[in-house]
Amino acid sequence: MPKVWIADKMSSRAIEVFKARNIEVDYKPGLSDEEKLSIVGDYDAIAVRSSTTLKGELLEAAKRVKVIGRAGIGVDNVDVEGCSRRGIVVMNTPFGNTITTAELAVAHIVAAARMIPQASESTKAGKWEKSRFMGMELTGKKAGVIGAGNIGAIVCDRLKGLHMSVFVYDPFISDERASAMGVTKVETVAELAETVDILTIHVPLLAATRNLINADIIGRMKKGSILVNCARGGIVDEDALYDACASGHLRAAALDVFATEPARENRLFELDNISCTPHIGASTNEAQENVAVQVAEQMADYLLSGVVSNAVNVPSLTQEEQRLLAPYLLLAERMGSFIGQTMKPGYSRVKVSFEGKAASINRKPLINVILQGLLSQSMEEVNAVNAGMLAKDRGIDISETGSDSSDHFATLIKLEVEGDEGVRTVSGTLFDERRPRLVNIDTCEVEIAPVGNLIFFQNEDKPGVIASIGAVLADAGINIGDFRLGRREDTGSAVALIQVDTPPSQDVLDRMSELRHVLEVRYAELGDM
Template sequence: MPKVLISDKLSDRAVEIFKERGIEVDFEPGLPAEDLLKRIGDYDGLAIRSATKVTEEVLNAGAGRLKVVGRAGIGVDNVDLPAATRNGTVVMNTPFGNSITTAEHAIAMMMALARQIPAADASTRAGKWEKSKFMGVELFGKTLGLVGAGNIGCIVADRAQGLKMKVVAFDPFLSPERARELGVERVTIDELLARADFITLHTPLTDGTRNLLNADAFAKCRKGVRIINCARGGIVNEADLKDALESGQVAGAALDVFEVEPARDNPLFAMDNVVATPHLGAATEEAQENVALQVAEQMSDYLLTGAVSNALNMPSISAEDAPRLQPYMTLACQLGSFAGQVTETAIKAVTVEFEGHVAKLNVKPLVQAALAEVMKPFSDAVNMVNAPVFARERGIEVSEIVHDRPGDYQTLIKLTVKTERFERSVSGTLFGGKLPRLVNIKGISVEAELTEHMLYITNHDKPGLIGGLGSVLADAGINIATFHLGRAAAGGDAIALIAVDDSVPPDVMEKLQALPQIMQVKTLNF
């Protein structure tokens, strides 16, 4: 009989589901970290919310038995995903269970901010009657700037339109067709900042969104803008927000998330024009019940039948297909990750083509794996299972093409991403039937192995590039592991893929971008 430990507070109904499915369960919310470390090796599954920290040490202690970690909720910041993957532990979440609740909280925070409800409540309870002090603003007719038009953002847009607000949205994946369906106007981030009366954030915290709203962004906003963040701490630079609130550039802010949590001593708490709540986005009875039931059902299915749903580190694959697909899965993920990291504009279509040996296999999991990696830089909730849903919500056309023709390679996967500005392809194969290699980027032949830290460069094929690159990296103490070059024609466009031993800091990236031969340089991580 499989055995599951629930180490955070979940609905009692989740416990019942495990038992009904024939799974032994121990319900010990608030289990100390040291006890979890000692006992995790006795369990096949671990069900958590956000309190339990599933570290590499915990996962190593459970290695050999721990098969699945189920997170009741979206974020898995408290789970060491790479360590789980290395140990063969599936990590599942419940990405849609609290979408409505989080969207409603964002609307509630916007209303509380507009009418200064928390401050007015405190004043009235203190025996004051300061009616003239708390002059609010209407939402009717105002422009709401929506940063992130995924599942939660779309619900917020719908509710705001019910309040007769005009909604403008910025999302790299939002297509014109999907924007029309939602009834929102698709804009650039700068256009959104300049036009919005209220700005609400519904995007994951990534390298691209960290400090998205900073001093420069606030300066581009119309004076008196109001900010709502129920997404992730760190998207708003809190020090810059405090300055903007004090200057009046930002009239007020409503924050449910903070750079450091629990946020017990934050300078923003002393400001009258700030509404703060302790990360309550998913805190409703309905949401807690939904995610608890979902995680219990998903974990039970996996432990009893091997079925996988909403897994972040593996696709839906049958036990029979898994051994044959594994090396192709690695290749598909690498191709998708490459395309996703170098794509910066709205995606209209993704096409995955197969030829040779791989064309004879079940390619659907490979398509889902590649698609998930393409979109992962823009949404931490996407995974191999729900990637088609995310694509459909954003109006992205997904195609798979299987060729029976012979090619230059025994097996080949080609991934093409089409945006409004360009169409870019990347192809890869397996050396020796198991070693992934890139063989073509944008029609330029190149043979490269993808490593943890890489630089991707598009450049003019002119003398001096290698010397300039080497000098900048050497001066920064960054060692080059491998160097791959390719070009369309002599003197034309060229590309370089450089594997380095360490991540490249922003100031070094600026120096590389300043080299005369370089058109674009990006850091990639695999």
């Protein structure tokens, strides 16, 4: 009988789930480090929240552990890489908090519009300032939602229920998906800011989203509008927000998250038109119960039948499977990453074709790493296990085909992605069954190793293009490591892939785009082999 240790405080429903599945469970939260070390070796699985840190000595002592379950989203307290090396599956519960976090955002919107926190404080102080608290009616107003994932999509639905017009910025949803949601998709955050009366944020904190809402974006918002952030601290420039609220440019702001937490001191607290809560997005009885039940069910499924749900690390493979799949996995990830960086998001369809030897191997991991490469440019915590689920959540149709034969190669993978920008294709093969190569891009034969800094461009097949491209790179002091060309005789167009020693700046790419006969310039960083 498998044995589970619940190491942190958790709803008793988790215990009930394990016992109902005939799994032995010990509920022992709050132990000292010495006590944890003395018992951790007795368990096949550990369920945690955020208090217990499963790293270093404690993880090393967990000799029997096969699965770790985190009742919540973040796994910062677990050494995921160390678990992967040892074949330990790490699971989280990404959906248990979605509704409660979405509801908090809507509550903040309503409270900010009607000045409820300020009116409550005034009334309790013995005042009766009816004329001071003149609110904003939400019906008929325009709401802007940044990020239409699990939480953002629920917020959109709730705001529509308040009879608001909802506009969305999310580069990962297609026009078709936006239409199905009943929202209007916009192309930039700036456009969204200029359009709406209320702006609410539901994206992860990544390099691309840090200070996404900066002084420029806040300045573009309508005078008298409202900003709400229940996502992550650091997405909003707090200094810029302070200035906008202090000057009266923004009517109000509401925050559940801060750049530094716990936020015991913050200059934003000085302003009466900024309402704050202490990161309570997941703090409801229902949410706490949901994540406890969900993590227990997932762990039980894995312990009893090997079913993996919401894992944040790639399941372990046998040595033989790893040996066979390793070069294919690298090729597949690089193909997905190449399209993810050379085609703007808003994908609606992904089709993968396996030909020759590629059709006879385990294709599921290859599909997953293709989607991982495609989505990982702007998505938080996407990996080879959850990429398929995240793609389907975004309304992306995924299909695959297999054929035992291939026209030119012993093994071949073809990837076709359709989205708001149209269709982009890339094909890849293995030389000597181990060296990945891209061999066809947008129906044009061109061969190069998917490695390093790649500039991809399409152009009219006219004299002088290559020389002018080279001149731009030379002026920027960028050395060319490899230069591969392909031509389409029937259309009079050509493509090229340039491997450069150093990443080009956006200015360099813009200068290349402006050259005569150049149709498109894109850039991808694909890493080392």
